[in-house]
Structure formats: structure tokens, C-alpha cells
Amino acid sequence: MDLGPHAGFIIGAYLVTAAVVAGLVAWLLVDRARLSAQLKRLEKAQKR
Amino acid sequence: MAVATLANPTRFSALAGRLLPFVLAAALITLAVGLYLSLFVAPADYQQGETVRIMFIHVPAAWLSMFGYGLMAVAALGTLVWRHPLADVAAKATAPIGAAFTFIALATGSLWGKPMWGTWWQWDARLTSVLVLFLMYLGLIALWRAVEDPARAARAAAVLILVGSVNLPIIKFSVDWWWTLHQPASVFRMGGPTIHPSLLVPLLVMAGGATLLFLALVLIGMRNELMRRRIRALGLRAAAAR
Structure with missing residues (x-):
């Protein structure tokens, strides 16, 4: 695939998009894992 | 399913957990x-050449930046008018996702603007x-983080969202109301799209x-926020009890 003289701009745009979306997904999943662990701990403590 | 049923977090x-795999797939x-x-x-554009390929990510990101804020405006009404328990959860979960897509729209627009306009940025009405x-x-996002009481934060954020929603028609019609370097609408316009189907189909x-990815991320964010509130x-x- 020949992206012409502006290949750097095109590749850069796709890389920025991929990085932002990947960062967003990672943040949501890490947040979920952290909250799940915290909730489990709290629910266990409440049962005692 | 009744809306009242969905009001139960x-x-x-x-339900969101069951829907998520399908929406994500x-x-x-x-x-x-x-x-x-x-x-x-998609072929190269006769004017933009290969650079038109940036439009396939820039335009959806720009649409979603406004779609996200529109969702938040509906949720803000849900908070203030109907006091729906999930409305603020939806608005709060949408904000970082909307911000990320707005950033993508700005960054890819800038990466398109440099080779096409000769500048990374222009203080014209659409860009600004x-x-x-x-x-x-x-x-x-800062407001939700700054106010500790979720009910107070929800009301303050809802008012701010509704005040800020005046910016949505300004964004949409800025290219018609003022002279801008940014080109006018070429897809959603009176008289139909001006883009050739060979470029329009990939864009759509x-x-x-x-949009499906955006909605899936909002569902994940809402489930996280519900968990955060349960923990609180x-x-x-x-x-x-102590």
C-alpha cells in the first residue's frame, strides 16, 4: 500500500487513534478489576 | 422490558453484562x-489524495464527540427532571469516553490539516x-471528582451539562454561520451527501x-460506576456501624 508523500500524517493519525482507544479500554478494565476486588473485600467483611 | 425495571442498578x-459481548463483537x-x-x-480522493484516509477516523470521532455530549444532555434531563437513578451514572460514565473521542477528532484533524491546509491549527469557529x-x-470530569456527595455532584454536573449543550448547535452550524477554514457539512446536509459512494460507504x-464501540465502552463505564457507588x-x- 503506497500512502504517498503524506504517509507519516496518515499513519500518525491511525496510531494516535489506536493508542487513545487502547488506553481507554485498558483504563476501564483496570478500574473494573480494582473495583471488583474492593467490593469483594467489603462484602466479605460485612458478612463477618 | 419496562424502563422502571432498568432503574434498578x-x-x-x-442486563448490560449480558448485552456487552454482543455489542463488543x-x-x-x-x-x-x-x-x-x-x-x-476506498480510492484516493481527487483533491486530498491518500490523506482522505484520515477522514475515516476523524469524521466518526467528531460525530461521537457530539453524540457523547448529546447522551449526557439527555442524562442530565433524566437527573434533573425525572430523577432517574441511572441518569447521573450514564452521564458520568460517558464523559471520559466523549473526551477521548473529542481528543481523537482534534488530533486527527490536526494531522490532516497540516498537509492539506498547511497548518496544524486555526482558530476558526469549528475548531475552536x-x-x-x-x-x-x-x-x-473534574467537577464529579471534586464534589464528594454523589447527589450534589449529579445536580451540579447536570446543570453544567445543559448549559454547555448550547455548544452543540454552535459546533454543527459554525461552518454555515461563519467563514471557516473547516469545510461545510458533506454527509448530513440538505440535499444529501456530496461524497462519492466509494468514500461514503467506508465512512459510514x-x-x-x-458508535457500537462507544456504546460498549459506556456500558462498561456505567457498570464500573455502579460498583463504585455500591462500594461507597x-x-x-x-x-x-462502628
């Missing part, structure tokens, strides 16, 4: 097809109003895939 969370398949069409099938939208997203497929409630109950 536990039921909503369970549909998003990934649609985006894969869209990327193939955008990068390998989208930058204002990005700053509003950041301001709202990418927009569909990106349990923490307060434990503190009161």
Missing part, C-alpha cells in the same frame, strides 16, 4: 470491515468550538463500528 448491571467486526474498506478498498467541547468534558461503516454505600454503612 443491579438489574441494569446484569458487533463493534469489532464492523470496525474490521470498515478498516479494510478504508485502507484497502470543538476545543471548547473538549474542555467542557474535562471540566465536568467506520462510523457504525465506532457499603463503606458508609460500615463506618456508621
Whole structure:
């Protein structure tokens, strides 16, 4: 695939998009894992 | 299913959990097809050349930056008028996702602008109003973080969201109301799209895939926020029992 003289701009745009979306997904999943662990701990403590 | 049933956070969370794999799968398949069409099938534009390929990510991101804020405006009404328990959860979960897509729109627009316009940035009405939208997203995220009581934060954020929603028509019509370097609407306009189908189809497929991804991320964010509120409630109950 020949992206012409502006290949750097095109590749850069796709890389920025991929990085932002990947960062967003990672943040949501890490947040979920952290909250799940915290909730489990709290629910266990409440049962005692 | 009745809307009242969805107002129950536990039921909503369970339903969202069941829906998520399907929405995510549909998003990934649609985006894969869209990327193939955008990068390998769509021809180079007669004026923009290969740089038109940036439009296949820039335009969906720009649409979603406004769609996200529109969702938040509906949720803000839900908070203030109907006091729906999930409305603030939806608005708060949408804000960082909307901010991320607005950033993508600004960054890819800049990467397109340099080779096409000869400048990374221009303070014209469209670009500036989208930058204002990005700053509003950041301001709202800061507001939710700054106010500890979720009910107070919800009301303050809802008012701010509705005040800020005046920016949406400004963004949409800025290219008609003022002279801007940014080109006028070429898809959603009176008289139909001005784009050739060979470029329009990949653009619409990418927009569909990106919208499904956006909705999937909002569902994940809402489930996280519900969990955060449950943790807070349990923490307060434990503190009161001591």
C-alpha cells in the first residue's frame, strides 16, 4: 500500500487513534478489576 | 422490558453484562470491515489524495464527540427532571469516553490539516468550538471528582451539562454561520451527501463500528460506576456501624 508523500500524517493519525482507544479500554478494565476486588473485600467483611 | 425495571442498578448491571459481548463483537467486526474498506478498498480522493484516509477516523470521532455530549444532555434531563437513578451514572460514565473521542477528532484533524491546509491549527469557529467541547468534558470530569456527595455532584454536573449543550448547535452550524477554514457539512446536509459512494460507504461503516464501540465502552463505564457507588454505600454503612 503506497500512502504517498503524506504517509507519516496518515499513519500518525491511525496510531494516535489506536493508542487513545487502547488506553481507554485498558483504563476501564483496570478500574473494573480494582473495583471488583474492593467490593469483594467489603462484602466479605460485612458478612463477618 | 419496562424502563422502571432498568432503574434498578443491579438489574441494569446484569442486563448490560449480558448485552456487552454482543455489542463488543458487533463493534469489532464492523470496525474490521470498515478498516479494510478504508485502507484497502476506498480510492484516493481527487483533491486530498491518500490523506482522505484520515477522514475515516476523524469524521466518526467528531460525530461521537457530539453524540457523547448529546447522551449526557439527555442524562442530565433524566437527573434533573425525572430523577432517574441511572441518569447521573450514564452521564458520568460517558464523559471520559466523549473526551477521548473529542481528543481523537482534534488530533486527527490536526494531522490532516497540516498537509492539506498547511497548518496544524486555526482558530476558526469549528475548531475552536470543538476545543471548547473538549474542555467542557474535562471540566465536568473534574467537577464529579471534586464534589464528594454523589447527589450534589449529579445536580451540579447536570446543570453544567445543559448549559454547555448550547455548544452543540454552535459546533454543527459554525461552518454555515461563519467563514471557516473547516469545510461545510458533506454527509448530513440538505440535499444529501456530496461524497462519492466509494468514500461514503467506508465512512459510514467506520462510523457504525465506532458508535457500537462507544456504546460498549459506556456500558462498561456505567457498570464500573455502579460498583463504585455500591462500594461507597457499603463503606458508609460500615463506618456508621462502628
